[in-house]
Amino acid sequence: MVAARDGDELRMRTALEALCRTYWYPLYAFVRARGCSAHDAEDLVQAFFHRLIEKNGLRHVHPAKGRFRHFLLASIKHFLANEWDRAQTLKRGGNHQVISLDQLQAAERHAAEYSDDWGPDVLYDRRWALAMLDGALGRLRRDYASGGKAAVFEVLKECLTPGAATSSYAELGERLGKSPEAIAVEVHRLRSRYRECVREEIAETVADPREVESELVDLRRILGG
Numbered sequence: 001m002v003a004a005r006d007g008d009e010l011r012m013r014t015a016l017e018a019l020c021r022t023y024w025y026p027l028y029a030f031v032r033a034r035g036c037s038a039h040d041a042e043d044l045v046q047a048f049f050h051r052l053i054e055k056n057g058l059r060h061v062h063p064a065k066g067r068f069r070h071f072l073l074a075s076i077k078h079f080l081a082n083e084w085d086r087a088q089t090l091k092r093g094g095n096h097q098v099i100s101l102d103q104l105q106a107a108e109r110h111a112a113e114y115s116d117d118w119g120p121d122v123l124y125d126r127r128w129a130l131a132m133l134d135g136a137l138g139r140l141r142r143d144y145a146s147g148g149k150a151a152v153f154e155v156l157k158e159c160l161t162p163g164a165a166t167s168s169y170a171e172l173g174e175r176l177g178k179s180p181e182a183i184a185v186e187v188h189r190l191r192s193r194y195r196e197c198v199r200e201e202i203a204e205t206v207a208d209p210r211e212v213e214s215e216l217v218d219l220r221r222i223l224g225g
Contacts, residue, residue, distance in 0.1 A: 160190065
């Protein structure tokens, strides 16, 4: 996140746009949980990020003032309370669109994932946590692909979610031409690198490296682990 706050203008804008992509869906889910329609939520989140980028809103973020996740949630609450009418003038698909997304996919995803048991703030935190895991999985996939081990990743990725694996090490070994012992080593490496990727993903969203550990604790709490 520091790159989005400091440095030359192009570097800041690029870093901020990357953060926007990470947080778009958590904020979209938050706005939907506040009672907005899918179209209104899309407009409002796009308008919010447009304002943040154009006004270089992160210059006001200081490491001592809290985590970026909390800053962003407080900022959009303020935006929704004070900027609703102005936000409605920013039409979807116009010059102000800063994040290109499949809006239908977002609406369908929200419908599938939404729970009445979660309030807007809880939903935002949960979507943030899942966004961190999705980002980490993408990093891991790219790591394995760059090392010529894309097939290994695709076969073993089921082992990353506790309790989700449906194949034994012997079965996985048959698919990769490896012994169960070799698969055990591969899975250990995969899980270790995945944990590193989660840490790296979170590190890109905090202003102070010392916040990473606290965010990891929150991530585990939010996901019930």
